[in-house]
Amino acid sequence: MCHTVAVTRARWTTETVPLPPHALAWLTQRVGLGEPFSEVSVSAPPSTLSADAFTALEAVCAVSADDEDRLGRAGGLSYLDLLRRRGHGEPAVPDAVVTPGSPDEVVEVLKVCVEHDVAVVPFGGGTSVVGGVEALRGSKAAVVALDVSGLASLVSVDPVSRVAVLQAGLTGPEAEKLLEEHGFTLGHVPQSFERATIGGFAATRSAGQASSGYGRFEDMVESVRVATPVGEWVAGTAPASAAGPDLKQLVLGSEGVFGVITEVSVRVRPRPYGPRYEGFVVDGWEAGVALVRTLAQDGVLADITRLSDADETEVALEMAGEKAALLRKYLRFRRVSQPCLVILGWECRSRSATMSSLSGHKVVRLGRSMGASWLHGRFNGPRQRDALLDAGVCVETLETAAHWSRVSEVRSAVRAALVAELGNPVVMCHVSHAYETGASLYFTVLVPRDLEDPVGQWGRAKAVASEVVSSLGTITHHHAVGVDHAPWLEREIGSVGVSVLRAVKQRVDPTGILNPGKLI
């Protein structure tokens, strides 16, 4: 049977983790608090799935039209999703939840859905922050969420080639636990690791925190097995190939509009022996960008390479409480006027190579305790988001990537657009992933929630920021397109690009049942 993802999915965890008093005091003074949400109960509209379709699906696998199961798959985890679950805006609720238990059952479910003209939303961990799992029905009378949690096995491991085949519904921790038994790791740890799935990583071209060492998720994929309405499709056979364009890259990032990924064959690596994480401080954003660029262009990035701007560093220090006072004093003594925190972590790459390249830059070493503290809190963001929402704060993130020559321009332009739209928000930024030619920028925004129109408040802010990033960089470095970035896709890939994607969709999903309203 279906298992519910969480009772309402309005929170990341059911345990309330309140903000410490010093953090709350800082927040009140700098951001201002809004009003906590009043308790609302969100209900599911009646299911419109026909009895015939339900019976046909039931003949294939577990299917549920229970309200709780349906509400559990009504959207992802963007700020707007969370607002909907707190009574602001209408959540799109699927008419049923199907949970196939094998790749063959997924193929059968799609056949039934074609026959009964029912829309299908592939649902992994439901951590999309761009509307990717909104249960939109398009022109169809009914929509089902296809929950892949029943596909949760390690299919095979080839220790000689270091290749493992993982089913799509495995969450990050589940996949790592299974691989650990064979001495391997995938090394893919995004901040949503605890809930997101292998299929979701592939469908969104996810990037983990250690992407500089292990690569982005698409770099790890050897092949994908996909169920489409016209049959099964396996793309990718060898470590490298010149057999025409790489079709697996069409599936990676396809966000469930071409098919349901059921299995992913991935490159794995031996588990790291003695990983090491350290903190550093540089004086000012530009110095930090120059440092990370040097590491990237010298080919000596640490596996985890992360540079916070002065605002993000300031907030991190405020959140650290009393310990921060000592650190500030030390940094003043070292004549650092605009501290920007750098976290470097080595799991599979050489530390000495990074360190020798660092020697040409002015950096203050904070040592392993700062690295340990980052490691300890690496998944805290979503929990703190619960606490911030409870305090009446609008908190959301956005991300992009740009060439090195434009990285600082993008940061300034996004900040300016958000400040112009939101008044006096806190806008924090960090480089989260670095490449030879450029880097990604990840922004976190805090502002008191507009009590009258919280949906419009963030909708407008997101639109102005998207205008900026679409003119200077990519509309998304790793969050994917979903519903939220779709209006800007053509600007990025051009009308020919959009028509190529539409043509592929027409070929593999001729009646358009798969994930309506997403990507294209």
Ligand SMILES: Cc1cc2nc3c(=O)[nH]c(=O)nc-3n(C[C@H](O)[C@H](O)[C@H](O)COP(=O)(O)OP(=O)(O)OC[C@H]3O[C@@H](n4cnc5c(N)ncnc54)[C@H](O)[C@@H]3O)c2cc1C
């Ligand atoms: C707190 C938080 C932190 C995050 N941090 C990161 C981060 O560090 N790096 C990062 O890359 N992303 C991050 N994300 C975004 C999100 O976690 C990723 O997009 C993730 O890859 C989605 O995986 P999922 O299993 O939750 O997919 P879902 O949210 O369930 O689905 C995402 C999209 O993929 C489709 N899909 C899902 N499974 C399949 C399948 N088997 N076959 C076909 N299509 C499918 C869905 O229809 C949807 O369009 C974060 C999100 C949150 C909420």
